[in-house]
Amino acid sequence: MVRAEDVTIGFVGAGVLGSGLALALSAVGWRVTAIASRTDASAERAARLIDGCTALASAQQVADSCDLVFITTPDAAIAEVSGAVTWRAGQGVAHCCGAASIELLDAAVNAGVAVGAMHPFQTFAAIAGPDQSAERLRGVTFAISATGWLADFLPSLAESLGGRGIEIPDGMRPLYHASAVLSCGYLTTLLDAAVGLWTSMGFTEEDGVRAAMPLARATIEAIERQGPTNAVTGPVVRGDAATVAAHLDGLSQHAAHLLPLYRQLTESSLLLARGKGIEEAQLEQLRRTIGASG
Ligand SMILES: NC(=O)c1ccc[n+]([C@@H]2O[C@H](COP(=O)([O-])OP(=O)(O)OC[C@H]3O[C@@H](n4cnc5c(N)ncnc54)[C@H](OP(=O)(O)O)[C@@H]3O)[C@@H](O)[C@H]2O)c1
The missing domain is CATH 1.20.120 (Four Helix Bundle (Hemerythrin (Met), subunit A))
Incomplete structure (x- = not known):
């Protein structure tokens, strides 16, 4: 297992949340090294903002080059992306959806991967760009469910952003989401x-x-x-x-x-x-x- 500070982090989905989280994590010292998206231009735009980050052509390339992959596509595409990638045992994959938990990543679990859900209790409406998304992620509460090494690692990411990770029991998730609304x-x-x-x-x-x-x-x-x-x-x-x-x-x-x-x-x-x-x-x-x- 690599040391926490050496973990390489990649993103699939360079939208408002993915680009902002990638930028925010990089700004506090994490190694954000790769990003892919449906549209190459989206990945390239995000990668340009982050030191040491490369835009790659596919989710598979991000998975092949990173220890932890955040799937930050729209919710409806998370399970499909996770199921289409060939994962390595021991690596991690996470998403940021609030309405569902780690069951979206079942396909990766079967490959011996640590999985996690890390949902920021924050809105990204009316955002001018990734800088503002990253700023909005500071001090935020994240609802985290995770297995394996991600159970400790994802809360440490939240803390590094000045926020905190909390665990919401699956049965309470609708209440958590109602509170957000x-x-x-x-x-x-x-x-x-x-x-x-x-x-x-x-x-x-x-x-x-x-x-x-x-x-x-x-x-x-x-x-x-x-x-x-x-x-x-x-x-x-x-x-x-x-x-x-x-x-x-x-x-x-x-x-x-x-x-x-x-x-x-x-x-x-x-x-x-x-x-x-x-x-x-x-x-x-x-x-x-x-x-x-x-
Ligand atoms: N926005 C919020 O306020 C908010 C708050 C909390 C949590 N979240 C969560 O954050 C996650 C991302 O949401 P978002 O608001 O950032 O969405 P978004 O702005 O629509 O961005 C999604 C990105 O994923 C790319 N994409 C779409 N399908 C893909 C696929 N099959 N493979 C690879 N890339 C794909 C998109 O396309 P292009 O490459 O064409 O640009 C886009 O860049 C969701 O799980 C959402 O629930 C969002």
Whole structure:
């Protein structure tokens, strides 16, 4: 077995995640030596950014020249790529998919290969290039499942990026993924609703984004520093049912489509309000205001 620092790492799939991870790992000293992709130009573009990295013509060539291969194709191609390569016993192969675990690499397991899944809890939306992808990988939590030497090696890659590796039991993977969607996709849905109210007031979407972002950013920073219960503000955690009633009135006149969302968020905030020590009578009044039961 080669020493950890000598492990040569290759990539198959030079997209937003593959190029960024290759660049990030190389920048902290790992030996990223080869990259291939469906389109040669994609592999060449990524390889040019990384010292000592060569663009190769096929997944097989990457596997033949590296100790560890990350398959960073779209999820639907991972099992197919893994099954088409002739692996060497003792080498490693990993993917970065969040929805599935190491079962995608069953074909490689049969060849005596250590396998791993290493999913970054991060989004790569609206990325300008691999530099930004690499930057976004710093400090991230990675969900890792792995066998053989990758069980220690993949967490060490996460730590080298200032992040950490955690193990998610397979039965909990849907919850893990739901948490990612709440933190990212549905956060966007929520802010889209907030920005939409600015357009209802006659402003542009740009005005809404400009107004909402400092507030949203400060809120996220407060959550990061002190957790949700300490960071939460607003009428619910003050027990202010009159203000909630005024919001419902305004929404019903100008943006009735947001009433169910607003009611549900108010109801979900009651838990945080209880955590802040709001009295039961105030909670009950808030519940009555939004028409919630229980
Ligand atoms: N994007 C995210 O926000 C994100 C977040 C967490 C995890 N991930 C995971 O990261 C992995 C990669 O996703 P991505 O967003 O980077 O996808 P992507 O930007 O679409 O990149 C995929 C790359 O793989 C290449 N490719 C496609 N089929 C191939 C094949 N059969 N053989 C070799 N190369 C192939 C693509 O083609 P070309 O060579 O033609 O360019 C492209 O460069 C996925 O498992 C995904 O679940 C993504």
